[in-house]
Amino acid sequence: xxxxxxxxxxxxxxxxxxxxxxxxxxxxxxxxxxxxxxxxxxxxxxxxxxxxxxxxxxxxxxxxxxxxxxxxxxxxxxxxxxxxxxxxxxxxxxxxxxxxxxxxxxxxxxxxxxxxxxxxxxxxxxxxxxxxxxxxxxxxxxxxxxxxxxxxxxxxxxxxxxxxxxxxxxxxxxxxxxxxxxxxxxxxxxxxxxxxxxxxxxxxxxxxxxxxxxxxxxxxxxxxxxxxxxxxxxxxxxxxxxxxxxxxxxxxxxxxxxxxxxxxxxxxxxxxxxxxxxxxxxx
Numbered sequence: 205x206x207x208x209x210x211x212x213x214x215x216x217x218x219x220x221x222x223x224x225x226x227x228x229x230x231x232x233x234x235x236x237x238x239x240x241x242x243x244x245x246x247x248x249x250x251x252x253x254x255x256x257x258x259x260x261x262x263x264x265x266x267x268x269x270x271x272x273x274x275x276x277x278x279x280x281x282x283x284x285x286x287x288x289x290x291x292x293x294x295x296x297x298x299x300x301x302x303x304x305x306x307x308x309x310x311x312x313x314x315x316x317x318x319x320x321x322x323x324x325x326x327x328x329x330x331x332x333x334x335x336x337x338x339x340x341x342x343x344x345x346x347x348x349x350x351x352x353x354x355x356x357x358x359x360x361x362x363x364x365x366x367x368x369x370x371x372x373x374x375x376x377x378x379x380x381x382x383x384x385x386x387x388x389x390x391x392x393x394x395x396x397x398x399x400x401x402x403x404x405x406x407x408x409x410x411x412x413x414x415x416x417x418x419x420x421x422x423x424x425x426x427x428x429x430x431x432x433x434x435x436x437x438x439x440x441x442x443x444x445x446x447x448x449x450x451x452x453x454x455x456x457x458x459x460x461x462x463x464x465x466x467x468x469x470x471x472x473x474x475x476x477x478x479x480x481x482x483x484x485x486x487x
Contacts (some may be wrong), residue, residue, distance in 0.1 A: 221443030258440030264279030323471030
């Protein structure tokens, strides 16, 4: 196996792990990184989706006590069953809409203009939700007095709404984490509750997407590709583990405003690199 290919797989894994759970769109960053590294093509698309499993493993480990406790309590505790049901309810809209419109979205929306626009628009939405420019102190932010302070307080209706918001992430550049976290805050979840539920919802969503992609494109793959995928999974896991642990500490005392400015700046980079012909932004 070519060492350079493995090195590219490691870099792509790091990009996936660092961007999957931040509100900055892993898809947009993987497209850019793939273009810069020459890591493109149909097999690379499958790779990009498959290595999400490594990032999800990091979430499972960080939240292991909650996940394991819920599984053990399912037969006996109503709250555990409601939590599991809420995750399932939130997961279903993406499954249905993904199967119905996934091919159309992939064919028509993976363009520089769409990616850049969603980056920039999403950045301004975050600024609006976070009340940027207001005179409120961080500890006076309205989301700290949100209707839902933890995921256990969510109703199936709340979960379904978050699931619908997650579907916005089908548009490249939107960010699944950004849609669910910021959307959850708009729906009345605290910043912590929205972030936690976004992580839990990522488990079935990303594992499902990875398994479906591998099955659908299985004819493209062979055993010779295994080392590349394993390297990508490993580095995706390691970088996501660091990122998730950092983000949980960060949101305890900070807003998402810096990510909003980053999105706006990155959206401008997408436009400039596309218009200048420096990067081929193709799906």
